[in-house]
Every structure is written in C-alpha cells, then in structure tokens.
Amino acid sequence: MNPYNYLYVSGLLFTIGAVGVVVRRNAIVVFMCVELMLNAANLTLVTFSRINGTLDGQVVAFFTMVVAACEVVVGLAIIVTIYRSRRSASIDDASLLKR
C-alpha cells in the first residue's frame, strides 16, 4: 500500500487538531487538540522513516512522546491552577490581558 496515504492521514489529523485548538473553548480539549497535532507529526515522521528507510524519524517520534509528556505535566499544572482560581476551564474566560 502506498505509504504516502499516511501522509494524507497525518495531514488530516494535524488540520483537525489545529482547527480544534481554534474552535474549542475548554482548555483541556484545546490541549488535547495540540496533542493530536503532535501525534500527527509523529505519524508523519514514522511514515517518512519508512519511506526514506532510515531510523531517525522513529527516534524523533520517541523524543516527541517524551517531550509531549513533559508538556502535559506543565500544561495540566497551569490549567489546574487556573481552574482552581477561576472555577472554569474555559480559555475565553481568561481574557483580562488585552489591547
């Protein structure tokens, strides 16, 4: 089966993630959309690794997972703090800083 199809899939995933970030209000969901984008990137990497026949892509993918994990830690910490102080996880509520 033509590996390039995976690129289309990953492209689709990435787009869904990106659009999700823009349209969704809940911080957690937004964050998950970002994760989706990261995974789309991973899929791409793996695909290319397959296409190019080198391992580097898959190595990067592993690194990405680790980094993503770290991001989760930091991200959730921030989101939770916000939630506790605002009693809401909607990122639109957090709009004191503007103009």
Add this chain to the structure above:
Amino acid sequence: MEFTAPVLNYAQLAPILIVLGGALIGVLIEAFAPRASRHSSQLFITIASLVAAFAALVRVRNQASVDAAMGSVAFDGAGVLLQGSILIIALLSVFLIADQENFTALAAAVPGSSEERESLQRDLRVTEVYPLTLFAVAGMLLFPLSSDLITLFVALEMLSLPLYLMAGLSRRRRLMSQESALKYFLLGAFSSAFFLFGVAYLYGYSASITFAGIQSSVIGGSGNDVFLLLGIAFISVGLLFKVGAVPFHAWSPDVYQGAPTAVTGFMAAATKVAAFGAILRIYYVAFANAQWQWRPALILIAIVTMVFGSVVAIAQRDVKRMLAYSSIAHAGFLLAGVIALSKSGLDASLFYLFAYGIATVGAFGVVTLVRDSAGEVTDLNRWSGLGKRSPLVASVFAFFLLAFAGIPLTSGFIGKFSIFSAAYESGSTWILISGVLSSAIAAFFYIRVIVLMFFKDPVEDGTSVVIPSALTLTTIVVTSAITLLLGVFPAPLITFIESSAFFIR
C-alpha cells in the same frame, strides 16, 4: 546491528552541563533544604553555576567542532558569542529575580484564598524560580548550538516549559499572571506542534535530521521540493513564534504584561538571543541555499513586523505592553540581519542581540522599581512626573528608551546602523526604507514616555520609586554602563565578533 557508544566533547558541552547541574542541585535543595536557607542557597547556586558556565565557556572560546555531541551540537564562534550573551543576560536577570517582591509566596495557592494570605503572612518565598531559570538557561544555551532537528526541538521545549511556569509566578495580579502562563503555554505548545510538523517534513525531504544533511540535499536538489517548502514554512512558524514576529506575536504583549517583571525581562532578552541564534544557524546553514524560497516571505514578515510593532506601540498605555511591542519591532529589525544572509549580517545580528538584550534587562529592571502600595505601577499615566520624583531612575530609563530608539552614543544606534547596512548590502532596499520609517514611528512613542516622565507634573497617587536592592542596582548600573559603552566604544566588541563569528558546517 550494534550501537557505538556516544562520544561527547565535555569541555564544549560544559557550559550547558554546568547549568543543568546547577538546576538539578536546585531541585534537590527545594526538596530537602529547610525553607529558611532555601532562598540564599538557591541564589548562590544559580549565580555560581552561571558564572562557572561562563568561565567554562571562556576556556573553550576558541574551539570549534561539528560533533561536540555526535553531530547534534555544533560548537563554533557564533555559538560561543550567543552562549556568552545568554549567560551574561541570564546572570543580570537573576539579580532582578532575586528581588522576591515580584513573586508569589505560593504558586499553587488560589488567589485571595486563606491559604495564600497565610503564606504571605508567614513570608514564604517561592524559590522554584531559580531552578526553573537554570533549566530555561540550559535550553537557551543548547538551542542556538543545536545542529540537528531533534536537539533543536528538545532545546526549544527545554527553554519554553520553565518559562511557561515562571510566567505564572507573579506576586500581585495573580489572575493575570496565571492567564499569561496559560496563554503562553497553549500557544507555545500549538506553535511547537507546527515546529515538529515542519521537522517531520524536512526529514521527509532530506532523509536526514542534521542541518548538514538538509543543506546537502538542498544543494543536491534531490527530494521533493513540496516537503522542503512545508518543512521550512512550519519550522519558521515555530521559530518566529518564539521571537514574536508578526503574525505570530500575539502572545507576547499579554505574557510580557502578565508575567513578573523580572521574568519578563529575562524572557524578552534571553529568549530573543537564543531563538535568533537558532534561526540564524538554521537559515544560514540548513536553508542558505534555498533562500530563493524563503527570503521573499521573510522580508515581508520582517517589514510587517517592524512597522506593526512600532505603530501599535504608539497606542499603548502600559509600560510593559509598550516594551513588548517595541520588542516586536526589534524582532523585525533583527530579521533584517537574518535576511542579509551574509557575514556582516551575522556580525550585525550578534552585536544587535547582545546590545538589545542588555538594554532590555536594564529597562525592565527600572520598571521593577516603580511601585505603589499594591506593587509595581505599569500604567504609563502614573509614570508622569517621574523625572521630578527621582531624576536618576527616570534618566536611566530615558537612556534605555533612547537606546531602543537608536539615538547615537547608545548601543542601539550602532546596532541599527550595522544591521541595516548589512541588509542593504545584500540588496534588500525595502528593509532599509521601512526600517528607517518604522524607527521614526518608534521614536514617537519612546519620546512620548520621556515627555511623560520629565515634562508632565507628577500625579500624587502614591506612586513612588523604591530604593533598589543591591543586586537590582548592580543590574541597572551594569546594563546602562554597557549600553553607553557599546555606543561610544563599540570597536572592541565589534572586532571580536568579526574575528570569531562564523557558523561551522
């Protein structure tokens, strides 16, 4: 299939490793040292490790090699200069951070909760900020040296994640601070997703993740140009986001305003150096031969950035936001150096980065001094008559503003001159023209602040200038001294940069 154990050039990696070590010690202190002694020890560790790192850097300043870490880290003159600038700026910023007035007592506490009140009464001091700073510095040190995409990505996250947290540590206006942290984080993550996607496509294009590999396949012209195109575009998004170039700038005003001023200073100065260092390396090394693809777009972004930053800054009423927009404008000027894509462009950018970083730290340092009972006063209208209240502080701030505006006898002027001449030399006349025009616009708001401070009468609302702590004072004095020195006798630094600045391939 057997693995070869990695060979690391520890001497060249020493600066990074030292800082990381310091950070780890910091974490341990957080875990085990008694509250009372934490602050002093943390501060000591931080300063010590930064100084040590600098010393280590000085030791190896003349070395150069592509495989400091198996080809993932390129160690060369430009890298040394960038690391040096980052370390100096970081040290000066730490002096500001050391003034605990800026930080919350208990980051986790809900604003206005009994918990927070009590913690304030018990005069707790948040000390996590030091290890976080060190982690960020380590990331920044690595970022401009990375010569493959993994390292680049990891370094990017290494410098970003701590900053996300630090943005949320403000003592006053907690909600704003947390909001800035949230925005910074979400958008940062968003942009790094783009970055990673770009990494993927570059890998797809060149079947290699090292800059050298990418460069060679660009030269070779093998591989699918669409992948290259997407790769460059997506990676650029991630990098331009970090330097706050339009249209990826939106986070910076909010974050600059919300974050604790000391952190803002650190972020604004050090991050810019690191990010531009990385940009310079990747564009000069990996993408150099594909310039006909990205240069026009980058020129456009540069022009839009400098003009937008200057114009919007005019309408700002908050010092920190104003500085944020001015830093956007300066990002535009710095992009001119990237576009120049020449030795003189590189030299100019390095000089500019250092000069601008120093001045920025200094400016934010001054901002931390203007306070009332409820903490820092950043509303410009309340700055009016500052010159009467405390002429010295006002003059220093005015001096930094003049430096930003690029008035002769300040470092800003030399920087502006060299970077624009480099850009024009490489044939981009429009950069020069729009640069000059936006400088004119920029002068408009810098001068407005000066007028406000010196020619308006003070408003009696308790706004006052606190006696700076010894460390803060040091920072302000040193930064202003350097800014003046680089304006009057820039020759030594420039010659040094000229002689040593190059990218090893």
Add this chain to the structure above:
Amino acid sequence: MTTSTSLVYLIALPLLGATVLLLAGRRSDKWGHLLATALSASSFGVGLYQLSQMLARPTEERAVTQKLFSWINVGTFNVDAGLLLDQLSICFVLLITGVGTLIHIYSISYMSHDENRRRFFAYLNLFIAAMLLLVLGDSYLNLYVGWEGVGLASYLLIGFWNQKPAYATASKKAFVMNRVGDMGLSFAIMIAFATLGTVSFSGVEEASHTASKAALTAIGIMLLVAATGKSAQFPLQAWLGDAMAGPTPVSALIHAATMVTAGVYLIVRSNFIFDAAPTAQLLVVIVGAITLTFGALVGTAKDDIKKALAASTMSQIGYMILGAGLGPAGYAFAIMHLLTHGFFKAGMFLGAGSVMHGMNDQVDMRRYGALRKFMPITFATFGLGYLAIIGVPPFAGFYSKDAIIETAFNAGGVKGILLGSTALLGAAITAFYMTRVMVLTFTSKQRWEDNQHPHESPLLMWAPMAILAVGSVTTGFLFTRGDALVHWLSPVVGEHAEGENLLLQPIVVSGLALLAVAIGVAIAIMKYQLSEVDAIAPHDVSVFTRIARKDLLQDSFNEAVFMRPGQALTSLLVKGDQNVVDGAVRGIGRTALGAGSVLRKTQTGFARSYAALILIGAIVLIAGIWVVTQ
C-alpha cells in the same frame, strides 16, 4: 586721476558727531548740539578747501578720488570703499554741508525746548554723513549705502516725535516706500554687474560705450525707479506729504534741499547710461512732467503750509527730473535748479518753521493772515524765496526754471511741445499756489484768535533764513553768468549741446514763462487777497478740490492696490501655515496614533483568536512560499 587723503573727513566728521552724541546719551545734552553744529560746519570747511584745491587744478584734473580700503571682494565682484569728488559732487557737498550747517544753527534755537534736542542733532549729523557718502561714493554700491543711510536718517527724523502714532506711521511709510525705490537700485546694480561686470561709476561708464542698448535701458529704468522713490516722484511720491510730520528744519534740509534731490543726482551721475538708453531717458522726462504737474495741483489745495511747500518741492523736483531727462542739454540746468531750489525752498521751509514758532505750531494757513506786521524778517526772507520759486527775474528760480522750460521746448518735435507746455503750465500753477501761500500767510486779513501772540523768531533762527534768502536772490545770476555752472559740470555730464534750429528763442520762452507766472499770481491774488477767506476749509467745494486735497487719491490708490491685498495675503498665509502646512504634519502624527489604536484592537485577549492568527499566518506563509517557488 588725482587722489586725495582728506575726502574721508567730509564724511567722518559728522559721522563722529552722530556716534558721540548717540553713545554719550544724556551726558551730552549740554553741549551736543554745539558739537554737532561745529562738526557740520567743519565739514563745510573741508568742502570749501576741496573746492579751492579743485579750482587750482586744470579742468581735466579736477576730479579727486580716495580709496579707503577694499570693501567687498568676492570673485570678480570687487568693490572698494572709495570716494570720488568731482565737479558734480562738490556742488552737492557744499549744498549739503552749507545748508546743513545753517539748519543746524537754526535748529539750536528751534528745538531748544525739546528735551531730546541732542538726539535730534545726532540724527542731523548722521544724515549729513550719509548724504555726503551718497554723493561721494565712487560706485553704485557705495552710493547705495549712503542712499539707504539717508533713508534711515529721514526715517528717524520724520519719526522724531513718534510718540504721536500718526508720525510713527508716517516715518514707517517713508522708509518702506523708499525701500521700494531702493529695490530698483539693487536691481540696477545686479544688472550692471551681471552684464557689465562692474558697479563702479568709472567702470560702468567705460563699459557703457560697448554695452548693448537693452542692458543699459534696463539699468536706466531701474535707476529711475530708485530715483522716484528717493525723490518722491510719481508713482512713489506718496510719502513726502506725510514726511512733514518731522520737525520743520528736517523738512527744510532733507525733504526740500538735499535728500529728495538725490534722485536727480543719481540720474545726472548716470548720464552715460541714459544718454545711451533713449527709452529710459524718455521715461525720465515723462515721470518728471507728470510729477511736476501732480505736485503743483496738489499744492493748490493744501491748507497746511508745510504740506503745501512739500507739494511744491515734489513739483520742483519734477522740473529737475524733467531737465535731467533731457540729456546733455538738461543735466546742468537740472543741477542748477536743484541748487537754487536748495536755497529758496530751504529758506521758505525755515520761514514756515518760524511762522509756526510764532503761532504755537499752528500749521493751517487758514488760521494765519496778516503776519507781515508781526514777523517782518520772516516775511522778507520768505518773500524773496517766493519770488525765486515762481521765477521772477532776477531771482534764482527764474534762471534755473526758465532754462529747463526752454530746453524742454527745444527737445524737438511733439515731445518738445508737450514737455514745454507742461513745464509752462506748471510754472503758472506754481505761481498760483505759492502766491496763495504767501497771501494766506502774510498779507491777507488776520484769521487767528487774539489769544495768539505772533512774534518774530530769535536771531539764531532768522540769520540762517536771511543767508538762504540771499542765496535765493543771487545764485541763479551767479550760476548763469557766462554759463559758469554749465561749463563747470561739462567734464562730468558731457558738453552742453546747444540745439541749432531752436523751436523758440530763449527770449520768447522767458516771455511766455513770465506771462504764465503773471496769470497765476493774478488769479491767486483775486481769489485770496481781494476776497474773503474762511478760517475753516469749506466743504462745499468742487470734486477737483476734494481730490486735490486728498493728494489726488494717491493714498487711497496705494491702499486699494497694495496695502489691503497685502494684508489679506498675510492673514491668508498665516492661517494657511497653521492649518495646511503644520496641519499636514500634525495629521501624520494623528494618523499614526489612529492606526495604532485601531490595530491594538486585534489584541482581543482571547487565546483562541491568537491561535487563529497563528494558523492563518502559517497558511499564508505556506501559500506565500508556494507562490514564490512556482
């Protein structure tokens, strides 16, 4: 050419006086006037000495020069501070210093009650110095310095009592209108330098032989403009009447005897230009003719004795300009009339001053009358001047004016007839209005209240008047004896060409002139001596009289054509500068500010909109690169 080292003293002495008096200030109040008079007199002495020297030398060596230093020297533009004393200038030197000294003496008493007498004398000396520089300068540029110098002095003296706003205005008016004339002089100098490459008299004279008619005509016309300004000739005559605001001695010296005749000097001095530029010359005579009639007509309607005399001055200078415009035939006569006029007009002005002195500064002739009994000396001296000006033989005016009329008639063709008859008509009107002045002031019935106590002026005042009176009796006779003056001046202005086929013989002309005078006198006597004159000017008068009283509407004209449009333009520009020019600048600033406040709205504060921005940015970036790549 003979050189001398003493010319400079002519100027230096009075200049010294002015400087000392102005710097010393009140400290010199005691002796200031004496010093000034002494210096003016000594300058006159130097003048006489120079004359004697000059007479001692053969004709062709009479001119003397003195180079003081190189004044302006840039590229080919080299002007020395140099003086030239020749047969022409010596006449002026003696007139200026002589009459000047007399007027100094007169003023000692006339101004004795003024607290600022010292300043007055400082100005007088300043004027003497400037006027001497004017006539002694050896180049047009040096002349220019004196030219504006006398303008300044006259400005200061007209405005000597400038606490009266009207007087201040008068002085300003005089200066500004003079500047208009001066502009002509600067043009003349510029053209001379651009075309002939020199601005010295000798240089220009030499170049004028080879120069094209066009250039010379241009220079000539510009010189004429200058002359009209300084000599109050049409169309720049309007300031002279108001200049009477100055103290009477000033009117006598500056606005009768000397300064106003500078225009005549300029034209005669530039004879080499005008001789080579007929068109310019024609314009000169036209200006002269117009002005002499203009002045005469105005003179008929004035009740203010000084204004009447001013009008006559204007008219008499018209005669001189006319004469000067008639070329070699006329130059000498113009100068002659200038000199005689210097005597009798100065004398009459001093007389008028003495009358005012006796009548507590009353100037309205309708409030005079029958003063003959009260101030006999003034009457006598004034009367002699009167006879001289209307041209009764053997008084001075007769010789000089007659000569001009005659030359005018003999200018040839229609031109000659027109000019001659104009001059003749002028003579008649002159006779009329001067008689009017004479009668209204001295011989007619008393029209002043009895609280007035007219009295004769003191010796210091009448002595100069007497001397001038003598001059106005004798000079004409002396100058014409054996054509003395004509021959004297011929080295400067060229040989006096006596026309062959004369239109009218001299004797005929004299007859006509006398006839005209007689008519004028007769009408005046009938109208004012034999019939009642009312003490306040009647309003039910012909429109012509009204116009004449208004100086033939000269001021209304200037106002309508220059002042009001000028003021309108000024206020327009002022508004324009604030709103348009500066407005544009401020507009730029406001635009920037506006753009800023609009753009900052893009910072909505919603993280999602920022994300959207990034997304769009990314897409645009890709698209952009795509476009560039394809």
Add this chain to the structure above:
Amino acid sequence: MNALTSMMLLPLLGSLLIAVIPNDQVLRIKQAALGTTLLIAISGVMAWFKFDAGNTSLQFVQISQWIPSFGINYAVGVDGLALVLILMSVLLAPIVVLAGWNESEGGRWSVKVFYILILVLETMMIGVFAATDIFLFYVFFEAMLIPVYFLIGGFGSGERAAAAVKFLLYSLFGGLLMLASIIGLYVIAGKHGGHTFDVGQLSELHKFMSPTTQNLLFLGFFIAFAIKAPVWPLHTWLPDAAAAATPGTSVLLLGVLDKVGTFGMIRFCLALFPDASKTFTPIILVLAVISIVYGAFLAIGARDIKRLIAYTSISHFGFITMGIFAMTSQGHSGATLYMFNHGFSTAALFLVAGWMISRRGSSTISDFGGLQRVTPVMAWSFFIAGMSSLALPGLSSFVSEFLVLVGTYTRYPVAAVIATFGIVLAALYILIPVQKALHGPTTPGNENLTDLNLREKIAIAPVIAVIVALGFYPAPLLNVINPASAHVIASQGFTDPVPSESAGK
C-alpha cells in the same frame, strides 16, 4: 593637542566642573559656565589666527580610528566655511550665557542642569562643524538634539513640552532619512574600494552611482538639512520651538543649530552628489524663494515677538539656501557670510526680545508700546538688531545679503528678482514691531520697565559691535571664506558667469 579636539573637550570639562559644584551655589555655577565658554571663545579666536586662509585643504586635522571594522574614524578638520561657523558658535556661547544669566532659574530642573546641557551642546556644536567623517558628523548631528530637547522642554515657557517634542520628532525623522542615505553611501563605498566615511574619499563616489541612486541619497541628506535649516514647507517646528525656548536657547537653536542644515548642504549635498545637486537645483531654488517671501509674510502677520523673529529667520535661511545653490562665488561666499551674520543679528534680536519679554511678562507685540522713551538703550539695541535683520547697508547682513542676490542674479535672474522683493517685506516686518513696541505713546504696563543693566549692556555690546564692524569691513571673514567657497564651486565644475556685455568681449 589638536585645536579642535581641545575646543570640544573644554566644555565637557567645564560641565564636569559644574557638576561638582553644590546645587545651591548658583552664582558659582554661572561663573563657571561663563568662564568655560569664554575660554573656549578665546581658543576659538586663537585657532582663527592660526588658520592659514590661503590653502583650501582642511586644517587642524586629526584622524584616529574609532570603529575600524566599519572604517569609522574620529576625524576632525576645518576649512574656511567650518572655521567661520565654529568661530560664530564659540563667540555666541559666552554671550548667551551672560545675556541669559537668569533664564536658567525657574526651570524644571536646577541651574546646574541648564549649564551642563548648554556646555554639552557646545561640544556638539563644535563637533558637528568640525567632523570630516560622515558617521561622526551624524553622531553629533543626532546627539545634539537631546540637550536642546531638554533645554526647550525643561527651561522653556508656554507650550514647551509640545514644542520640544515637535522639534525632536521633526529632526529625528530627517536624521533617519539621512541615516538611510549614509548607509547607502557606506555600502556603495564598500563595493568600490573599501568601507569609509571620509568625506574626501566619499566625494569621489558619485562616479559609481546611477542617477537614481544619487538622487535618492541626495534627497536623504537634503531633506534632513532642509528640516534643520529650515526650508519651506518643513519649517513649522521652528516658530513653536523658538517661541517656547528661552531666548538663549533660541539663539543657539536658530543661530547655530540651524546653520548645520545649510552647512550640511554645502559640505555633503554638494560635495557628495554634484550631479544630483544640479538636478535638484531648480526645485531647491523655488523652495528657497518661497521661504524668503513666505517667511517674510508670516513675520509680518506674527503677533508674538519670538515667533516673528523665527519667521524672519525662515526668510533669511531662504536667502542662504538660494546663495548656496546659485553656484557662483558671490552667492556662495555671501551665503557663508550670511550664516555668520545671521547668527549675530538673530542673537541680538532674540536677546533683546528676551529682555523685553522678561520685563513686560508678555511676548505679545501689542502689549508693548513707547519703549523708546522708557528704556532707550533696550529700544536702540532692538532697533539696531532689526536694522541688521533687514540688511541695512553699513551693517554686516547687508554685505552677505547683497552678495547672495548679486551672485544668484548672475545665474538665476528670476529667483534673485523675486527674492529682492523680500527686502521691502523685511522693512515691513521689522518696522511694524518697532513702531508698535518702541514708538507711539508709552502704553499702560510699560511705564516702569527698567532699562538694560550693566551685565546686559556688556552682553549686547559685542554683538552690535560685530554687526557694525563687519558691515564696514567684512574682509577678515571674506578672506577666509572666499578660498573655501571658490574650492567648492570649482569642484562642482562651475565657473562664475562672464558679464554678458563686458567691454572685454
């Protein structure tokens, strides 16, 4: 030590001296300032005598490296033109200090600040005329704005803040355009025989420029200078600034700083871009003539005495500009002499006007009246200054104005003719205030004004002396100016037009 350098150092030393005098010893401070300026004036006169008028090459030359990497030198030296202007500046400085003895008081800041600013400004005034390295020139050109800005905004009156900002922004805008041109030159120089800023070498550069480039670079310089000079329509900052500044400041502003504009036109516009200068001459002459007439009309319409003087200066600068671009030796020497004379006559006007205003407490002309009777000496000083401003023969300004007119007429008759109408307008704009303020009855409020005191007399006397003396004997200046201007004319490839009708032909 080099004469110029020492002249530039003296004021700085003086300002240091003043800085150490305690604030309350006002008199001491003033004496120090006066002493310093006098010292400089003396050294200036000595330099004047050392100067060899005969040779047209630069004298008192000192060249030492500053920023070698950019080929930037600290290079100073003077020809007749520069020397005359420096002499004017250093002579005016002590007069300004003495005349404005008390204007330093009642400002926003201490007397000390005032004189420090004045002295710093003097250094830059000397430097800007002495610099033979364009970069150095630019540094002075821009840096000297700052002290003036604070002098206006800090010690001025009325709308001082607004005026100061307007002045600064206008000048900065011009300066940035010039910076663009300088960068252009720098790059072109780099392409042809190495980076340099030496005026001499750069003046060879125009051979390598395309007409378009040359025109653009020329405009960059010219607009900057036209703003300084100021030439219509870039003049609107001047009246505001002059009206707001203290008399002394106004003297330095109009008398010296604005000369930098006309000086620059000769030194840079003509020398560096001869072809472009020729191209633009018609337009510039038109602007100059407009300035002459326009300035005069605005002066006639002015109600405020300081604005009036400012407008007259616009008219006078029109004459200077016209003389410069007439390209005849008379026009050129005239223009240079005009710069010198204008310095002094404007000084006289402004100082006396300042005294009148400080006594009457108003700067509206109609508030005065009949001063000649109350304060004769003051009235006379004003009158003489006015006469010099309307170029009365026998006073210095006549010589220069007439030279300009004659020089212009020989090449551009029409311009000269229109300009000559200016002399009538001049009579109006001087005599109107003279009549309103000095003549007429003494109006209420003026009865008790005091006449000039000894100090003021001592201050004004030398100015008037110079005005009169040079009117009669301008040779000393002309002898120095002529070779310089002849040199410029020749290097522009111009020769004076031959008289069309000269007997020689």
